[in-house]
Amino acid sequence: MAPKVWLITGSSSGFGRIMTELVLENGDICVATSIEPTALSDLFPKYGKERLRLVNTDVTQVDEVALAFSVAEQAFGHVDVVFNNAGVLLAAEVEGTPEDRAKDLFDVNFWGNANVLREAVRFFREVNGPERGGKLIQVTSCAGISTWPTLGYYAASKHAMEALARTIVLEVQPEWNIQIMLVEPGFMRTPMLNFEFHNKLAPIPAYATPAAEQTRADMVGERIKGDPQKAMELVHKVAQREKLPLHLPIGADAVDLIQEQVAELTRALDEWGSIVKDVVFAE
Template sequence: MSSTRVWFITGASTGFGRLMTELVLEKGDTVVATLRKPEVLGELSAKYDSTRLLVLELDVKVPEQIATAFAKAQETFGRIDVVFNNAAYVVISEVESAHGHDDLVRDMFETNFWGALHVSQAAIKCFRDVNRPAGGRLLQLSSMLGIEGMPAVAFYVAAKHALEGLSESLARELDPAWNIKVGDTYRARTLPNIRARDITALPGYTTTEAADGRAWMDKIGGTSVDDPRKAVIRFYELASLPEPPLRCAIGKPAIESMNKKAQSLLADAGAYASWSEGLEITE
């Protein structure tokens, strides 16, 4: 991989996608910034010429647009070295409250899971079949909610859990000779301007943990415990590691959440290990 890399970034309009786009350009690398409304990046387009920044319209819910964007990026720069798979948004709802709102939940899955899947497939194909030498880094922007469930955002949690399983299986499927690395990175707080859709809670949930979950989302909406610009630097460094971890928690809350989940799994496995004794088939 050359010292100057070509990055393909989804969801580049706001949040981590926008911050990563700005950082990569500052570092001297080249960016293919994709987003639903290219005009949002007008200021950056005026600052950087076409040899450094290519802005493309892309709604990851549309597979044909993904194929077109990758083809244009490959035609323009000859390769893509890092794909920052970032586009996502949140639906706030209890599981039961979403009854009758399947359209909203499905739309979120189209972006958060199916869109991420199709981008991942295009990335692997490019890394292996287009890049010379072969190789690349697929960096999935996951969430601690892909590790640990939380009330009032169950569908976002489910989509991130699905992405987790996809990434773990994908990483094991790849031939090491292709020099493709897959990694998920986590944060435990949201960023300003993250799109969210709110389904009204059913009356029975006003005194449950779900109410606390909604209050938490309202409280952190548009805020972050850590400086998101510093976190993006870590994401950038992660994509530069020759052997990146499959999962990398960024920020103390994310680390605490991952440790809590790991300890819970170990405790449950140990507590009921004896239940699996004597289950072998006998003649």
């Protein structure tokens, strides 16, 4: 079987770095994009340009995203799988988050990922064609379904990406042969998580309580049980399937948070469903 061509964003560390290594170790080809592609230079001597291309890509820039796909096309003729993973994190209460920091987060987590999502669908349809199609693996978060104190804007960006990706799923025509999977991890012990929380914004006085500090403490270091290596091995394994699931929550905490959200919505429907449906014009 011919090797698959993967295009990975945010490949310099965390999930992206792990997935890049998994792809290469399993005999496939990788176009690894990042704002720090030199972070992967240690892999180049082992795999060479026949298996690995490093592309400097800022996903917030539409032309740079298009260039990354163009590099893949020129080098390998197609892209089979896009792992849309670039992201940043910010830990701060909603009231204590400066607007410019929130906008910077949305630029990457929503607009940047949206740029890749749109280009991937176009590329699969117009370059690959329906015979090859393509798979898009969109990394969001369980916080894109539920949420967590101090993660308001992060969760909002992931909620937005979940909504956009699910809309694309409804818009893509079946004959295009394009599949989309939403990966929704819980807390994972990645460099991004620890770095961002150790450099978190200080709470404003109203939120500087022991309970709030404990909430923050629970999200760093050894308190985090999620193993990113095992998580990405699972995603890579599922990606080999002929048919992808739409949702792939990962981690016990992700399952718990999502189940709590489902239960909360179910209670609302049980309590109010018969009343709120009755808001239509009389026949």
